[in-house]
Amino acid sequence: MSSGTGWxxxxxxxxxxxxxFYNFGVEAQDQGNPPMASSASVxxxxxxxxxxxxxxxxxxxxARLNEDAAVGTSVLTVSAVDRDANSVITYQIxxxxxxxxxxxxxxSGGGLISLALPLDYKLERQYLLxxxxxxxxxxxxxxxxxxxxxxxxxxxxxxxxISATDEDTGxxxxxxxxxxxxxxxxRIAAETGAVTTQMELDYEDQVxxxxxxxxxxxxxxxxxxxxxxxxxxxxxxxxAPQFLRDSYQGSIYEDVPAFTSVxxxxxxxxxxxxxGRVFYTFQGGDDGDGDFIIESTxxxxxxxxxxxxxxxxxxALRAFAVDKGVPAKRTPVEIQVxxxxxxxxPPVFERxxxxxxxxxxxxxxxxxxxxxxxxxxxxxxxxxxxxxVEGNIPEGHRPRSPSRRQRxxxxxQELRDPLQ
Numbered sequence: 001m002s003s004g005t006g007w008x009x010x011x012x013x014x015x016x017x018x019x020x021f022y023n024f025g026v027e028a029q030d031q032g033n034p035p036m037a038s039s040a041s042v043x044x045x046x047x048x049x050x051x052x053x054x055x056x057x058x059x060x061x062x063a064r065l066n067e068d069a070a071v072g073t074s075v076l077t078v079s080a081v082d083r084d085a086n087s088v089i090t091y092q093i094x095x096x097x098x099x100x101x102x103x104x105x106x107x108s109g110g111g112l113i114s115l116a117l118p119l120d121y122k123l124e125r126q127y128l129l130x131x132x133x134x135x136x137x138x139x140x141x142x143x144x145x146x147x148x149x150x151x152x153x154x155x156x157x158x159x160x161x162i163s164a165t166d167e168d169t170g171x172x173x174x175x176x177x178x179x180x181x182x183x184x185x186x187r188i189a190a191e192t193g194a195v196t197t198q199m200e201l202d203y204e205d206q207v208x209x210x211x212x213x214x215x216x217x218x219x220x221x222x223x224x225x226x227x228x229x230x231x232x233x234x235x236x237x238x239x240a241p242q243f244l245r246d247s248y249q250g251s252i253y254e255d256v257p258a259f260t261s262v263x264x265x266x267x268x269x270x271x272x273x274x275x276g277r278v279f280y281t282f283q284g285g286d287d288g289d290g291d292f293i294i295e296s297t298x299x300x301x302x303x304x305x306x307x308x309x310x311x312x313x314x315x316a317l318r319a320f321a322v323d324k325g326v327p328a329k330r331t332p333v334e335i336q337v338x339x340x341x342x343x344x345x346p347p348v349f350e351r352x353x354x355x356x357x358x359x360x361x362x363x364x365x366x367x368x369x370x371x372x373x374x375x376x377x378x379x380x381x382x383x384x385x386x387x388x389v390e391g392n393i394p395e396g397h398r399p400r401s402p403s404r405r406q407r408x409x410x411x412x413q414e415l416r417d418p419l420q
Contacts, residue, residue: 022044048086049084050087056133061142065115077110090133096128102127126208128230144228145229151236156198161195164225174217175215176218185197195229195231203235207232241268248265249337252340261301263300274323274325277324278323279324280298280321281319284320285317291304292315313339319332319335345377347375354371
């Protein structure tokens with residue numbers, strides 16, 4: 001206070017959030033002898049200005065949600081506080097909201113995160129949302145680091161270097177970094193903040209990691225700050241397709257039309273994206289000299305032309321499942337196709353005509369010849385029945401009923417004439 005003018009002036013920086021009201025007494029005194037004085041009471045109210053940003057009450061929130069959760073399901077509520085007076089905080093999702101699956105609304109001073117669209121576990125298994133809280137001018141975010149690392153990187157690979165600053169000097173500014181949780185796949189260098197791998201990563205085992213990292217100074221008392229590091233593991237084509245069976249067997253009748261389906265093979269690939277997309281081919285394998293084709297997307301094996309069991313009774317095919325990675329990985333599989341017989345071949349005599357000589361006094365029942373035929377079919381289709389169907393046999397010499405013999409002949413048996 002100026003003693004000559006009576007002006008009350010600010011002597012040091014004011015902070016309404018620390019002290020918002022001052023009350024003190026003042027005195028006015030003349031220069032008489034004896035001096036006379038009078039006193040008064042002064043009250044000073046500190047008015048607010050927007051000099052504080054909203055601050056989240058937690059730096060990290062987590063929740064689990066079933067894949068079949070209904071749209072509109074409440075996930076969790078985040079909360080921030082603002083030390084300024086009459087501040088109104090609004091919330092928004094500033095990043096990480098892949099495919100806009102989530103929404104946030106300001107409600108009762110907090111930010112309610114809800115499910116906006118159906119989830120699909122095959123597409124996204126985890127979301128790391130960044131939420132911003134704003135008072136209209138200033139804002140705070142639940143900020144974090146996000147980095148990507150290929151799953152095939154060797155142990156000891158530096159993923160990211162975390163950096164914190166401290167405006168103090170000396171030991172008060174010497175920062176030490178540490179991981180709050182023990183995650184065996186990673187370590188952080190206490191002095192440099194370098195995060196490195198200490199185990200091999202496998203995208204097919206875990207696609208992301210979230211590490212809480214604290215930067216702590218060496219002052220007394222120690223001060224610290226914590227941030228969150230999201231490590232996204234990127235897929236590489238390190239898995240070959242795998243067939244559901246070690247081999248496949250099928251059968252098909254020889255008279256089926258071209259493009260008839262025989263069987264279906266199926267393979268899966270644990271990789272993601274194009275690295276896990278599988279197609280099928282006979283290229284580099286065996287398609288039965290072009291008798292079969294395989295549909296590239298479905299794995300259905302079909303005949304390409306009419307088959308002939310008497311020519312090829314059994315096929316040993318070899319197909320491949322190939323992924324679309326670069327370079328591609330392929331896996332072979334053996335396919336055995338048995339061609340089933342149909343009765344498409346007539347019996348065949350060795351000759352069209354036989355001359356047989358019989359003495360006129362031969363007794364009844366004498367075997368005068370044995371005539372045989374062959375049939376390239378199999379099973380009952382190759383069983384041959386013999387009978388006399390035409391000729392100039394006199395009426396009295398004809399048998400009472402057709403003479404028939406039914407027997408299965410081996411394909412290699414020759415025709416024989418007993419008189420030769």
